[in-house]
Structures are given as C-alpha cells and as structure tokens.
Amino acid sequence: MHLYVCRDYDTISKKAAGLVGGMVSVKPNCILGLATGSSPIGMYERLAEMYRDGITDFSKVTTFNLDEYCALSEENDQSYHYFMREHLFRHINVPDENIHIPSGCTQDMEMECQQYDAAIAAAGGIDIQVLGIGSNGHIGFNEPADAFIGPTHLVNLKESTIKANARFFQSEADVPRRAISMGIGSIMAAKKILLIAHGANKAKAITATLEGPITPEVPASILQLHPDVVMMIDQEAAAGLSEYQPEGR
Numbered sequence: 001m002h003l004y005v006c007r008d009y010d011t012i013s014k015k016a017a018g019l020v021g022g023m024v025s026v027k028p029n030c031i032l033g034l035a036t037g038s039s040p041i042g043m044y045e046r047l048a049e050m051y052r053d054g055i056t057d058f059s060k061v062t063t064f065n066l067d068e069y070c071a072l073s074e075e076n077d078q079s080y081h082y083f084m085r086e087h088l089f090r091h092i093n094v095p096d097e098n099i100h101i102p103s104g105c106t107q108d109m110e111m112e113c114q115q116y117d118a119a120i121a122a123a124g125g126i127d128i129q130v131l132g133i134g135s136n137g138h139i140g141f142n143e144p145a146d147a148f149i150g151p152t153h154l155v156n157l158k159e160s161t162i163k164a165n166a167r168f169f170q171s172e173a174d175v176p177r178r179a180i181s182m183g184i185g186s187i188m189a190a191k192k193i194l195l196i197a198h199g200a201n202k203a204k205a206i207t208a209t210l211e212g213p214i215t216p217e218v219p220a221s222i223l224q225l226h227p228d229v230v231m232m233i234d235q236e237a238a239a240g241l242s243e244y245q246p247e248g249r
C-alpha cells in the first residue's frame with residue numbers, strides 16, 4: 001500500500017489526476033473504475049483540463065462506475081448518472097457507448113447486478129479503480145456488515161450514510177434508502193486501486209482501514225489484502241495514523 005499524505009485537497013486532486021491520466025497515456029484503451037461523492041470532484045476537474053489541453057485522450061477508454069441510487073431517474077440531479085455527466089463525461093471525449101453506470105431503475109435488479117459484473121469481466125477487468133470512503137468506512141455503497149459481499153448487489157443504506165448524503169438532497173427524507181453497488185469482490189478484482197480522502201471526518205475510517213483488523217464492519221479494511229493500492233489523503237484525514245507525524249514531513 002502506498003500512502004501519500006498531501007498538503008491539501010488541491011494537491012490530492014492533481015496527484016490523483018496524474019495517476020489516472022498517466023494510466024490513460026500508457027494504455028489508451030484502459031478500463032477505468034470511477035467513483036462519485038465530493039472526493040473525486042477536483043480530480044475530475046483536472047482530468048477535464050488535461051483533455052482540454054490536449055494532454056489526455058479518452059477516446060478509447062471504457063468506464064465502469066461503482067454505484068447508483070435505486071429509483072432515481074438518470075435525469076435526476078442527485079443521481080450518479082447526472083453527477084458523472086456534469087463533473088466528467090461532458091467535459092472529455094469518452095464515447096457514450098463506453099460508459100457504464102449500474103441502473104437503479106431496472107425492473108430485474110438481480111439481472112442488472114449479474115450483467116454489470118459480466119460486462120466488467122468481458123471488458124477485461126478494471127485497470128484502476130478510484131474510490132472515496134464513507135465516514136463509516138464504506139467503499140462504493142458496501143456498508144458495514146457481518147460479511148463481505150463479493151458481487152455487484154442491492155444495498156440497504158445505513159442510517160449514517162443517509163445522514164451523510166442528505167447534504168446533497170433537499171431533505172433527509174429525499175435520500176433513497178436503497179442503492180446498487182459493485183461488491184467487494186468486484187472492487188478487489190481491479191488491478192490497481194486509488195483511494196482519495198480528505199477532511200477530519202474521514203480520519204477514523206482511514207485509521208481503521210490502514211491499522212485496524214480486516215473486518216466487514218469496516219469494508220475498506222479489505223484493501224489491506226490488495227496488492228496494489230495507492231491512498232492519497234490530506235493531513236486531517238491522516239491525523240489518527242500512529243505512524244503519521246506532521247512535523248516530520
């Protein structure tokens with residue numbers, strides 16, 4: 001696991017965009033696993049800039065997003081379809097037919113889950129998966145639970161996640177209670193993982209992820225078993241790490 005404790009959010013965003021953009025440069029037809037949430041927004045801005053400046057060409061890239069709320073239409077401005085369009089896809093040249101986001105509105109959700117994992121496998125697997133982290137340690141929408149769930153699946157969101165995500169909705173009551181998410185197995189199958197986190201409210205989850213036991217109660221702790229994880233976090237998110245001494249850096 002490579003841990004970078006960065007000066008601030010802007011530094012994380014630049015460094016993260018460098019890694020993802022670098023992957024696209026060395027493998028133009030790479031498969032990117034993408035995330036939503038506020039954490040990757042700065043990275044997406046940088047990637048859009050790299051496209052505008054002619055540095056990065058996304059024309060052969062394929063993308064798979066981690067998750068989507070159930071029962072929000074793709075046009076709803078709180079859906080992850082909308083988020084990705086606004087923050088990344090409309091600013092770069094990734095072809096529409098190469099973009100994959102699970103549907104939270106399909107009749108047969110079981111089939112949707114199976115087909116999503118099958119599509120990732122058929123594409124050759126994810127080269128780099130971008131992750132944020134919930135303050136309860138969730139990745140994608142894999143919530144703290146009694147067991148790790150491998151494949152893409154339906155999730156009942158935890159109260160803590162509904163509360164945390166309520167800031168994006170008019171009221172807490174508007175936050176969907178269910179979501180579809182790539183599972184821990186789908187995420188761990190990625191060849192490389194980039195986790196981004198900033199802010200004091202992530203410190204507990206980051207410490208548990210890096211230094212705690214591997215447990216489904218902290219879904220991100222499974223990343224300790226992945227052979228190629230890069231974490232880019234700020235000093236506030238690093239504050240609880242036993243090895244981290246800001247004065248020394």
Ligand code: GLP
Nearest residue numbers: 036037038039132133134140141
């Ligand atoms: C949501 C998403 C996660 C994301 C998390 C953290 O619940 N499903 O993929 O990592 O929020 O979001 P933020 O980056 O806004 O803190």
